[in-house]
Amino acid sequence: MELEKVKYTYKDFSSDQEVKWCPGCGDYAILNAVQKAMPEMPVKKEDFVFISGIGCSSRFPYYMNTYGFHSIHGRGLAIATGTKLANPNLSVWQITGDGDALAIGGNHFIHAVRRNVDLNVILFNNEIYGLTKGQFSPTTKLGMKTKTSPEGQIQNPFNPGELVMGAKGRFFARVMDKKPKHMKQIFIEAEKFKGTSVVEALTNCVIFNDKIHDQFTHKTNQQNMLFVEHGKPMLFGSEKQYGLMLHGFKLIKVELGVNHVTIDDILVHDAHVEETGLGIMLVNAGMNDGLPRVFGVIRAVQEDTFEVRMQAQVDSVRENTKYNNLDDLFASGETWEIK
Amino acid sequence: MSSDTITSTEVEEVVIKFAGDSGDGMQLTGTQFSGTSALLGNDLATFPDYPAEIRAPQGTVSGVSGFQVHIGGTDIQTPGDYADVLVAMNPAALKANIKWIKASKTIIVDADSFTKKDLEKAECDHNPLIGDTLDAYKVIKAPITTLTKEALKGLGLDAKTMARSKNMFTLGMVYWMFSRPLDYTEKFLEQKFGKKLPLVAQANIKALKAGRNYASTIEAIPNQIKITGTQTLEKGTYRNVMGNQATAWGILAASAKSGRDVFLGSYPITPATEILQEVAKHKHFGAKAFQAEDEIAGIASTIGASFAGSLPVTTTSGPGLALKGEALGLAVMTELPLLVVNVQRGGPSTGLPTKTEQSDLMQALYGRNGESPVAVIAASSPADCFDYSFHASKIALEHMTPVILLTDGYLGNGSAPWKIKKMDELPEIVPPLVGAGAENWKPYARNEKLVREWAIPGTKGLEHRIGGLEKDSESGNVSHVPENHQKMTEVRAAKVAKIADYLPELQVEGDKEGDLLVIGWGGTKGSLLSAVRDMKEEGKSIGLAHFNYINPLQRNVKDILGKYKKIIVAELNLGQFANYLRINFPEFEYKQYNKVQGLPFTVIELKDEFNKVLNQN
Structure with missing residues (x-):
């Protein structure tokens, strides 16, 4: 359909x-x-x-x-x-x-x-x-x-x-x-x-x-x-002129072209x-x-x-259950008759 | 089985209490004895009595775990007041239970557990086995630990493991005393341990037989006891159920009958947890058991599932119900179905988590902000937990309302024979669902039950908003109009009151009119019924009106109240139902009998009290 x-x-x-x-x-x-x-x-x-x-x-x-x-x-x-x-x-x-x-x-x-x-x-x-x-x-x-x-x-x-x-x-x-x-x-x-x-x-x-x-x-x-x-790459600023770099365990802000920073130095977001x-x-x-x-x-x-x-558990339980319906469940275990 | 040479005494009923340290396996011993007796066709009622701590300090009185079982060839209504046989595995168990045994009856003790150290732990200043302390009883001092170890010698088990089978040795002894076969327990042990721990299965079965043989050899009692009597149970197929299990099954049955999958959002709390555990086992019936991060998330997720069209259930005990109060009000306002099961325990606060009480009645009726009516129903036996959880679900779904089902620790953990219900014997449940294509549908328009229709998300064309703010009486849009609030407040109350039109009449046991009407509700039915039946046999003019429907009350309550000279309301609180009746029927005078010890009523104390009231001018 x-x-x-x-x-x-x-x-x-x-x-x-x-x-x-x-x-x-x-x-x-x-x-x-x-x-x-x-x-x-x-x-x-x-x-x-x-x-x-x-x-x-x-x-x-x-x-x-x-x-x-x-x-x-x-x-x-x-x-x-x-x-x-x-x-x-x-x-x-x-x-x-x-x-x-x-x-x-x-x-x-x-x-x-x-x-x-x-x-x-x-x-x-x-x-x-x-x-x-x-x-x-x-x-x-x-x-x-x-x-x-x-x-x-x-x-x-x-x-x-x-x-x-x-x-x-x-x-x-x-x-x-x-x-x-x-x-x-x-x-x-x-x-x-x-x-x-x-x-x-x-x-x-x-x-x-x-x-x-x-x-x-x-x-x-x-x-x-x-x-x-x-x-x-993590670039920002009005001209995308800034970027983030990892320096040791810290993020730092850098400017492209300043201190030889190139686009390849900038962190790429994962x-x-x-x-x-x-x-x-x-x-x-x-x-x-x-x-x-x-x-x-x-x-x-x-x-x-x-x-x-x-759902995976439901499917697996469904496959392995011994009870087809509630009547089966209720009558499970030890039962006895009163006559 | 017993040897034919030994003569036997016949009795109609007997109460046995198994008591020991919480690690001694007394709950298992008790359930095994009950199971065997049920298979022999006895009626029975059981009551486990265990400490709040999983392993309370070993050997102390606070660490005593007990299991009482009342079996008979006749109608058994309660686990019994006082025991005919007490099994005490250590001095603490003896000390804690000595007041609960009938005079001149039998006490079986493990004589090996009465060392100086054991006595100190139990804070006994002298050894009760020495001297005349127990002269009023028939005491069987059996060196159970030694005999168990002796019997298991050669299996290659260490001393500690061998000692663990002493409960089966004891069970063997009691089986002999009451001429019970061992096969039910043998089969159980093989199934439980057989595959993974065959040696443990073997050891326990050996201990069981050794206990039986020992009792027979020493002729523990002069005559074996046979349980006789005229069977009063209805014809049919039976099994044992615990109250909490029956509650869970009633919910599953309501799910099948309504075509709505169960969503049970809960948080573990004693003594209600078994309901969540039981439902969690049955995913194949479409039941979703969701263990939430707290009580509030338990009910909140359930309300969310109710909005989405489930059979919504949350289970708890008193402290949890307190936490759920605000969300319950939301279900009242949004007029969604909701079943809240409160397995009551002693309160306030954490109170007595493993002991029983009926003190949450007012909380159930009124424990919310605003005018916030909900239906309140109470179960009255482990077996009828099935019927009332089924009917509570039916009312919640058909009347689009929260329903609080009150059970208690005594019912929830107690067990009794249950005549197995067949699904086709149960009534249909028809929720007021509305389907796609309904024209001019309005979320708060009402049917003849004053119930709004249930349009569940996913239904095309019926998109609508609900919420906790007051609703316009038709569109369900937010309304702050004064007259509308009055109208809605009244219609919410009228809707719940109208449920009474769909309830069966209240039935009276015993005299339909006369000197004294005993009133009870919920889990005390067994004791009240036993007391009233006894007194009626003694020629008293007495009847019992036991309530399962609290809000609304059944239509014929007032008629019944008017037919007796005196009325006494007996309940395990300080008079909450009595006060509720005073509000509803102020024209009558209500005497009260109240008990708050974390224990059920005894039949003896009830009869004393009722006789006192009858004899007063």
Whole structure:
């Protein structure tokens, strides 16, 4: 039977609900990029499911004309896991934020990543609690003054990418609200990847944390953003004049043509390498080290997903079972007759 | 089998307690005795009583593991109050159980385990085997360890391995006393060890026979005991089940009847873990057992699977139910099916993990934020865990609601004969699924049961959003309209209340009207029924209304309550069901009998209490 081929446009994925984010919020760009990416994915509209937790970003499913579930704080990933395991044919997207995924949902996040169910996670990172009006989050920078840290935040922040690497996640990418075309492309790659794909989306909270990512996302700061692609040299800057090199155990920024540096000296990105060492350096780059922030697919290392392994066990048990049906099971073991 | 020259005594029922150190294999000994007795056609009930620690300090009272079995030729409802035979493998086991044996009855001890060191570990200030401490009992002081080693000499085993078979030696002795054959246990040992450890199988079988022969030689008791009586079990084919196993099987049966695969998302917790383990064994029936990272992920993943169209189940005990509270509210709000099995244990907090209690009733009914009604059902025997997990699943699926099934440690770990259910005897389960092509379908429109339809992801044209925010009463879109919230709050309550239309009537055992109505719920049924039956035989005017359906209550409850002069509610908590009845039927007066010792009721204490109430003016 020929599969029914339907051409969708992004409008097919917009619901009739009014989008209620603040004007100027970075989340609009992410919503748009997702809706534009979806027609290019080989998935039927009814097979998309968007599942979120609580927070500004978690309103996302209401704006999608797909199956959606706006759940409870921090648990979206656990819910999405159940949905995907119940029906592996679905394309399950988990929408979460820095508070939802890394504070209240931190445990689910690391376990989802190590478990590697084929889920697509978009982690909206604005480094602040927006919906509760401006408290620090697990990604808020040290020293940052917020409503609950009036003298400055005194905890070291999480870096989502580093958590993913630490939990041996299979796919990690970073995007920003200011580059919608790049975002769209990365979402398509995340969908294509079989396993838990985590996409960290740097997004601007215009009300409580405005311009927090500008150093790495504003168009005037090209020297601070590196877009990696598998198999390509790590070049950046307005003229692609800068590159990354490995110096001992450290990444360093170099300029082509300066100190005899040539293109051959520049690191070539390998997203498929099992070891996480370089990946950890790449996700941490830009943390007060003079390096650019890295965007794009930083890690994509294929391995059997949880559900593939689960199905293999089901098949093997089916083949070897002595019970054809429940009546067989109930009557197994020692039985006796009362006459 | 027993020699024909020995005369035998006939009894209708007997209670045996096997007790030893938690490493002595008493659970195995007890289950073997039960299995053999069941095959002989006896009715029975068992109760394992083991410490929370896997290996509590050896030889101490806290490390004692016990297994009580009540067998009879007649109807057996409980594992029995007091033992007729106590097997005590060390001083700690004797010390912990001496108050649970009937006067003048038999105690078998391993005399080798009463050294100074053993007595010190058990904190005994003198050796109970010396002097008159045990004069009230018939004590068989058998050097079990020595005799076991002697019997196994020549097999080439070390002393420690040989000593491990002493439980089989003891079992052999008890088999002789009750004229039971050895073949069931021999077969078991061969199957368990035969292929991989043939020597261990051989040693255990040898020890079993040696124990039987020893008891026969010393004539451990003057007369072998024969269990007689009129069989009261219904005709049919039986097997033994443990409560947790029966719960798992009821769920599997509901899956087959509804055509919805089981998704069981859980986190291990005593005493509920066996349900997760049992379901994990049956992947070939389409059951997905998912061991989550915590209790919350257990229920959350289950809710996700419910959204996707599974028969969604999560299993836990009291502390886990507390953690699941918020997610349960989400299932209430989204009106998705969900079965939560709570195998209750002593609380609060970590409480008594391996002991039984009925103190999570209020948590089940009300333990969530907001007006958050769920159906609550309770099983009342190891065997009916099957029926109630099946029916709880049916209600969850057909009424699109969370259902909490309350069992307890006593039911979950207890075992009893189960008349094997045939799948074609069970009713169909028809969830309100809606298929592609449904026109003008609205996510929160309701059918005659006040139930919304279930459109599962993957169904073309029915894309919709659900969530924890209040829903518009038809479209399911987010709504903050005041009147809509009132309407939705009321309809969620009415939907659960309406389940009562689909429940059978509450049945009364004993007198249908009269002086005293005993009320119980859940796992105490066996003890209550035994007490009420005894008292009825003694000529008292007494009836028992035992509840399995807690929320909603059955339609005829009020009629029943009105037919007795006095009502007493007996439960293993401080009066939670009594208070619930007071809320629902304030016109009646309820007396209470409450026990919170981590132990089931004894029939004796119940009868004392009920007689007291009957004699009061």
